[in-house]
Amino acid sequence: xxxxxxICAVITMALITYFIRLLPLTFFRKKITNPYxxxxxxxxxxxxxxxxxxxDAFFATGSIISAGFGIATALFLSLKGKGLLSVxxxxxxxxxxxxxxxxxxxx
Amino acid sequence: MREYTKGIKDGLPICLGYISVSxxxxxxxxRGGLSVLSSVLISxxxxxxxxxxxxxxxxxxxxxxxxxxxxxLIINLRYLLMSLSLSQRFDEKTxxxxxxxxxxxxxxxxxxxxxxxxxxxxxxxFIGLMTLPIIGWSGGTFLGxxxxxxxxxxxxxxxGIAIYAMFIAIIIPPAKKSRPILNIILISVAISTIxxxxxxxxxxxxxxxxxxxxxxASGVGAFLYPQKExx
Numbered sequence: 571x572x573x574x575x576x577i578c579a580v581i582t583m584a585l586i587t588y589f590i591r592l593l594p595l596t597f598f599r600k601k602i603t604n605p606y607x608x609x610x611x612x613x614x615x616x617x618x619x620x621x622x623x624x625x626d627a628f629f630a631t632g633s634i635i636s637a638g639f640g641i642a643t644a645l646f647l648s649l650k651g652k653g654l655l656s657v658x659x660x661x662x663x664x665x666x667x668x669x670x671x672x673x674x675x676x677x
Numbered sequence: 678m679r680e681y682t683k684g685i686k687d688g689l690p691i692c693l694g695y696i697s698v699s700x701x702x703x704x705x706x707x708r709g710g711l712s713v714l715s716s717v718l719i720s721x722x723x724x725x726x727x728x729x730x731x732x733x734x735x736x737x738x739x740x741x742x743x744x745x746x747x748x749x750l751i752i753n754l755r756y757l758l759m760s761l762s763l764s765q766r767f768d769e770k771t772x773x774x775x776x777x778x779x780x781x782x783x784x785x786x787x788x789x790x791x792x793x794x795x796x797x798x799x800x801x802x803f804i805g806l807m808t809l810p811i812i813g814w815s816g817g818t819f820l821g822x823x824x825x826x827x828x829x830x831x832x833x834x835x836x837g838i839a840i841y842a843m844f845i846a847i848i849i850p851p852a853k854k855s856r857p858i859l860n861i862i863l864i865s866v867a868i869s870t871i872x873x874x875x876x877x878x879x880x881x882x883x884x885x886x887x888x889x890x891x892x893x894a895s896g897v898g899a900f901l902y903p904q905k906e907x908x
Contacts, residue, residue, distance in 0.1 A: 575739070576715055582742050584731045586749045588755070590779035601770050610899035611762040613861045615792045616851065617898075618755055618785060619844045620862040621869035621890035627841035632834035634822060644842035648849035649897035654690040654790075661842035666835035671701035673831055 636668035684805020687794075691806075692813030692845045693788045698726055698838035700812045702823020704833075705730065709737040720818035723837075724811060727887075728752045731904045754888055755789075759788040765799045782807030786840075789847045789887040816834055855903040865894035 581621040602608055623641075644661045652660075699720055706716035711733070723729050728749050735745045760783050767776075779800065786805055787859040791798055852859040872878045878886075 576736070577713070578734050579732070579745055580715065580719055580722060580741055580829050580837050583728065583749050584717065585748055587723050587753050588781060589726055590750070590753050590756045591760050591783045592777055594757060594785070595764045595767075595780050595801045596773060596776040598761060598764045601769065602765055605903035606899040608765075609902055609904040610895045611758070611765060612896035612904065613788050613858070614758050614762050614872055614896040616848050616858050616862050617891040617894040618887060619789055619848050620865040620894070621791035621887045622785065623841050623844045623848075624866040628800035628836065628848050630837035632830075632837070636689070636835070637838060640842065641845065644838075644845040645835060645849065648846045649853065652846070652848065654843050655693065656844045656848035658690060658694060658839045658842040662835055662839050666832060669831045669835050677809075 608626050631669060633669060633672050636665045636672060639668055640665040678801075680799050680801040681805040684802040685808055687790050688787070688806045688809040689844060691790060692809035694786065695813040696811050696817035696820070697833075699817030699840045700821035701833070701837070702726070702729055702733075703818040703823070703824075705821075706818070707734050709733050711736070713819065715848050716814055716822040717819050721811075724757075724781070724814055725753055726785075737867060747831045751885060751888070755785075755891060758891065759783055759785075762792070763788065763798070767800075768797070771800060779803045779807070782811065784810065786810065786847075787842065788791040789844070793847065793851070840857045860901075861894050861898040864897055865890045868893055 601658070615643050622663045627641050628634050628637045631640060643664045647657045647660060702715075702720065705718050706719065707713065711719075719729055719732070723732070730747060730751055735748060736789050741852055760780065763779075763783065767779075783804065787810060790802060791806060794802070814904060848858075848862055852862055872881055872886045881889075
């Protein structure tokens with residue numbers, strides 16, 4: 571892999587990613603009044619995070635079983651109203667404990 | 678200043694989540710033959726997970742710049758929707774330079790956390806929110822690339838759930854309060870699952886899957902629950 575290619579590759583990725591991010595925020599200043607578009611944009615974050623989490627989370631830990639328990643833990647704690655950091659840390663801990671056991675049994 | 682500190686505080690969990698993911702990115706980049714410096718440079722200039730992982734795959738196989746550009750565009754196209762969504766939340770008088778600076782920090786997590794804020798979004802808060810995640814993302818990449826094997830495999834794998842647990846913690850509280858939000862999440866998850874497992878869609882990249890799920894689910898939401906004036 572030569573350096574010129576690598577530099578061009580990094581610049582290409584960076585510029586495209588940045589332009590996608592800056593175009594609407596920088597050049598779109600009007601407030602949208604159309605109730606359908608407003609509603610659509612409000613739903614975007616939830617739809618994005620849902621689609622990114624399921625099913626990928628099940629394959630994030632090397633074992634569907636530990637991932638499943640991790641997801642269940644996160645759901646349970648979130649429903650209980652726990653904050654982002656504690657939900658994340660406790661879920662990791664649950665997965666770590668299960669993985670330690672599982673990887674012993676199934677090498 | 679209080680806005681900045683608030684942003685920093687809200688950014689801390691994102692930063693911690695990023696360290697584990699970017700750690701994995703650092704490992705992967707280093708194994709793919711990249712130097713520590715170029716791995717960190719990619720993270721510092723791109724600040725995105727899926728796009729970088731796909732980018733490394735293409736760079737490793739010496740893919741053309743066009744292929745790289747196209748994949749980056751498709752996978753990161755969702756930021757266009759997020760950026761548009763954010764443009765509605767800032768004061769119209771917010772200047773161009775400030776907007777250019779904030780644009781750099783639009784990621785799934787920073788976006789999600791900023792959107793759950795009830796108080797009006799400000800430039801200072803958003804910059805505060807970006808700060809730690811950028812450090813965590815670049816720092817984690819450095820750690821992963823530099824010491825590709827400090828953590829035992831079991832620990833590294835277990836950290837993989839961190840980012841998803843965070844996503845869940847972000848979307849569940851609003852879903853509990855709002856039936857429409859819950860329905861939209863369920864629709865999006867259903868579409869994403871179908872696109873992942875039905876053989877017909879096997880060729881679809883992760884980026885496309887997220888874009889399609891988001892557009893359909895949010896579209897259904899807009900149609901079923903248009904927002905009344907003043908909401």
